[in-house]
Amino acid sequence: MATEKFTVSGSQVLEKVKQLIREGNVRRVRLLHNDRTIIEIPLTLGAPAAVITIMAAPLLAAIGAFAALVTECTIEVEKADSDSADTGKE
DSSP, rough: OOOEEEEEEEHHHHHHHHHHHHHOOEEEEEETTTTTEEEEOOOOOTTTTTHHHTTHHHHEEEEHHHHHSSSEEEEEEEOGGGGGGGGGGO
16 A cells, blocks of 8 residues: 655645545545644545545535645545455455
């Protein structure tokens, strides 16, 4: 599993999170401010991006409110490797 971090301005947070969700290979998105986790969004592999976006709507609203209060934050993303997906889980 790969982890990536993006530092974005407050005005870009919501759009970046939506973009990451639409990519489809994201397992978890964490919003960090001053090295503290503010919001964590676990995502289900294999679920269509539209379904995830609808399910995450309340969290996206919270992210929008948080983004209005900060000038900069870090988005940490856990991405699933395409060859190591949990296909054999019972």
